Amino acid sequence: MQLYNTLSAKERADLLEQAGEDRLTLSFYQYAKIGNPELFRNHLFVAWDELNVLGRIYVAHEGINAQLSVPAKNFGKFKEFIDGIYFLKGVRLNIAIEHDLKSFLKLKVKVRPKIVADGLNDDTFDVTNKGVHVDAEHFNKLIEDPNTVLVDMRNHYESEIGHFQGAITPDVDTFRDSLDIIEEDLKDHKEDKNLVMYCTGGIRCEKASAYYKHKGFKNVYQLEGGIIEYARQVENKGLDNKFIGKNFVFDHRRGERITEDVIANCHQCGNPCDTHVNCANEACHLLFIQCEACSKAMETCCSTQCKEVIQLPYEEQKKLRRGIPNSNKIFKKGRSEKLKFKK
Incomplete structure (x- = not known):
């Protein structure tokens, strides 16, 4: 019985491209008392892997938090499975406005202390x-x-x-x-x-x-x-829309456009832009806003230093990363001093 991914993100992306099937991106959550999160996690993985569901799901004693990509043809079976779980029957599914074939590339179901890191007792x-x-x-x-x-x-x-x-x-x-x-x-x-x-x-x-x-x-x-x-x-x-700009989402799309307003700016040149990218240097991976012109000039890097790194042979890049903790930089989310026009 398979309980974990066996394909890499690239292999999965290639398969999705070849299949060319419509997929629905959706999310849901539910607070509930789960006695054995590990057992529940395995149950979800087996069932959803069979349906070719992809996504990031957190399970804890306090409930479930899920962001998913479901093949459109399997949505009925997916909904039937969800409704078969007593505390998920009829749960609200937030279906995305914009769908993307590759919003998620793997099925990751993880047991966590909490479904949202709130720091509360x-x-x-x-x-x-x-x-x-x-x-x-x-x-x-x-x-x-x-x-x-x-x-x-x-x-x-x-x-x-x-x-x-x-x-x-x-x-x-x-x-x-x-x-x-x-x-x-x-x-x-x-x-x-x-x-x-x-x-x-x-x-x-x-x-x-x-x-x-x-x-x-x-x-x-x-x-x-x-x-x-x-x-x-x-x-x-047909209601009045009080939201302006894009809604940030936690998948490969990184955002859904709600209105045409662009209220942010490129963190490198200052021009209007609201497209989030991750630095192409895997040792950095910083999330920041970058326009098309800067992306082309900087090769999707946040700095000249990172741009120089990605020119090196891959094995050389791996050596440079070895033993150096990068998690703080990765999750600064645009706080880097390298970004001239950060908010």
Whole structure:
């Protein structure tokens, strides 16, 4: 019984190209008590591998967080499998606006301590006492209320390319960083303001809303289904679109365009641009914004140093990487001093 990937990303990409089948990119999450995450993880992998599902899935004692790519022809079987799991029956599937054959190249199902790294001790508050979920129409009305404070629960590199008009966008690298900052900034308005939150698909707000209610905020709301579902409802119902720019997503697409507004700039030349790339130097892999002209001139590198490295033979590059920790740089998400026009 196969429980792990046997193909490389490149081999999988070639197979997807050859197959040429339509695929749906989607995400979902559910907080639930899972007694044996490892066993559940293996169950998911076996079933989804048979359906040629690809993606990144985190399983923990507290639930599941999944971003997936499903062959369109297998979607019915995938949905049937999901509905056969008691705590996932009828779960909301956030189906992407833009689909990409190669949004995911492998099936990775991992057991983690938590499905979102929030840094919270869940035993100290009631995680089920969540804020009010609101749809796109109610959300629009709420954020027009002068007594509402709208907060983006995402990280700086996400809100940089797109956000709701008038939202507070904390300059943070991680979700856990934003929780205390937001509480401190809004401590004088715990009772007299509506605290309205949003994120990509809703999962970060799910925990944050319970946390802020525990901290004394009286009127807490969260956008049901996040930006992904909001964009869908706006289009289907002909509502006013309050979001501008792109919605950052955590797959190979790196973003879904919601409006034609380009609110960010190339981190290397300063020209309007909202395309995220990873530095071509594998020892760097820095996530940053780069326009087509700079990508061509810099060969998709963040600096001349990295550009010089990728000219070396591959074995030479591997030697240079050996023993050097790069994780901090990889996850700085555009914080590098090499980038002249970073936000």
